[in-house]
Amino acid sequence: MSAAQKPSLRGGGLMRLKGLVRKEFLQIVRDPSSIAIAFVMPIFLLVLFGYGVSLDADHVPVALVAEAPSPDTADFFASLESSHYFAPLHARTLAAAEQALREGRVNAIVHLRxxxxxxxxxxxxxxxxxxxxxxxxxxxxxxxxxxEGAWGNWLARRTASQGQELATPVQLEQRVWFNSELRSRNYLVPGLVAIIMTLIGTLLTALVMAREWERGTLEALLVTPASMTEILLGKIIAYFVLGTGGMLLTVGLAVGLFDVPLRGAFWLLWACASLFLLAALGMGLAISAVARNQFVAGQVAIIGTFLPAFLLSGFIFDIDSMPTVVQGITHVIVARYFVSIVQTLFLAGDVWSVVLPNALALLLMAAIFLGITWRKSRKRLE
Amino acid sequence: MLIRLLALIHKEFLALLKDPRSRMVLIVPPMIQLLVFGYAATFDLKDISYALYNEDRGTASRELVAAFDGAPAFHRVATLHAEGEIAPLVDKRAVLVVLRIGPRFSADLQSRGSAPVQVIVDGRNSNTAMIALNYVRAIVDGFNRAWITAHGLPAPPARLETRAWFNPNLESRWFFIPGIIGMLTLVTTMLVTALTVAREREQGTFDQLLVTPLRPGEILLGKALPGFLIGMVQGTAILLIATLWFKVPLLGSLSALYAGLALFLLSGVGAGLLISSLAVTQQQGLLGAFLFMVPAVILSGFATPIANMPAFVQTITLIDPLRYFLVILRKVFLEGAGFDVLMGQFWPMAVIGGVSLILASWLFRHRLY
Structure with missing residues (x-):
């Protein structure tokens, strides 16, 4: 009766496995909500992060106040007006400009006495x-x-036109490697690969598996010749394929539509993504095996994996600037290792000193989570 | 009627809080999250690891290096002796910044009055790179000012005197923590309400509820109140952590903040119930809530300003209740705002909440799967 006693993957095993994988796919395709998570959400996120969301401010509304307009003040303001970074708004008095700042109509005031x-x-x-x-x-x-940039340009122009030299003892020559234009899209879109695969691998998988526990359909499956290992494999294969699809879609759009350079090898990205997907799937299955309840599994998947993938993985916020305790926590966030790999593979190239340790960490975490799932699933039925 | 309603509310609370695991999930994680995310969500760089490649032996370069070593945000992890050592260090992310001072730095500075310094930044995370560059520039500017005064050089004809209102030290934590309050409240409220109707639908008890003397409006109220009350309790708890633990200044009117929270919860509960009444299974309810929450957080201006979005995306943000609540939170916390300034944020949330609740109660009766 128990799962452990069954012969696995011999004789009709492969056929059974095929049947199980087919069942998973039918379940995905027939439920509009899982289609939405697996296909609509990734595209939505990509478009949003590719076109919608940006940390690069442009046309910042700035109030310009000159208490006594003169050629000099006009000359200085011209340096701000000619820049596409600003949307200037002339205010007559400082009080009016301050009011505009309070009401949020401008972000800054430049005031000349x-x-x-x-x-x-x-x-x-x-x-x-x-x-x-x-x-x-x-x-x-x-x-x-x-x-400050506009001010610097104006100073240089003004002193040069008066035939003098501006004293700038140390002149900074800045070189930004890997992303010389500092486009935030170039790091946000690769990071999305990790987010989207967490979505499919962990959230969707956790919910689907928790539903089988909750409804008792897992027991129903177990009285068939299929063993627990085969049932788990069926789920892993189906969602692995789905997650790989999400990865290919993201990488394709990142390179094709959003012009993010992919400087590393594609096969390496694929290999690391597969490791990450295994870890994410393991996490989803482990959550559902422990929770056995859709509400709890959903909460844990969102709070324990999706939000950390956004906030603690280095996707947006710099890990080195977090306090030590929080940095320690980031080490158990699977997405952390993968975000570091994708950012490097996309923008820097095949840097083995980054890829190898992170890939090893992914492998280890995949093993741990799949191990937990396997143990927990067996125990519950004995 | 009131007794009927109370019984229903009592039942809803039981359904939510009876299971120790779901009770845990409602109370503990939001607190932990506020603590963890509160520390994680910041754009301020505290520990910029940098490498120094100084080919110059003069005093000027030593002074410049001392300025970097003395800056609390910078932390020298390597001192290089050859150009070839730069690339491997940056590649493997051992350092974020490399400062390179050429062999003629001190001599040029003395004889010609100016000398270049090269700074290399890892641009893989462009935002971090840009902030690090700003920090470098600030240190170099300070060095230049000191050099000009010490050597009697002509000062520039104009100088900037910058002040920041509402957040004088530009702590980005003050910006993010009010945002996290809004985000976490939304997550809990949505998860609680999005499942209520869907669970009963899936288990078949919703039909039974419909044939009781309860009217749809009463069912709606019974389903809405638990989410609302849990949101209020949780909102208060994380508000306390934000002010007492993280010491984010709360300058404005507390009553305006609570009015905003109530309206925000109304719209969150409304959206949650609407999703729940559309869903046939719990799974659809959960995923539906998720499909609403993720865009709601991204489009709210939580991490990236709405002003930086293209015009059509900015239009979409108008139906996002979190957008309005974040403005209220930040304005009340940091700018000391009261009701007068915030009216423009209150009514859209009331409209979103009202419309979604009406739709949800209509769907109670009309969506029989």
């Missing part, structure tokens, strides 16, 4: 007052940087 033109000729220079809205600290920093 009445004696700006005069102070320009003083020895310690004229102060230019800049106020930024600090609530969104990242945008505030970017805006500050853009204003």
């Amino acid at each position: 009445a004696n700006f033109a005069e102070q320009l000729r003083w020895s310690d220079g004229a102060p230019i007052q800049v106020i930024v809205n600090g609530v969104d600290a990242n945008t505030a920093r970017l805006t500050q940087g853009y204003i």
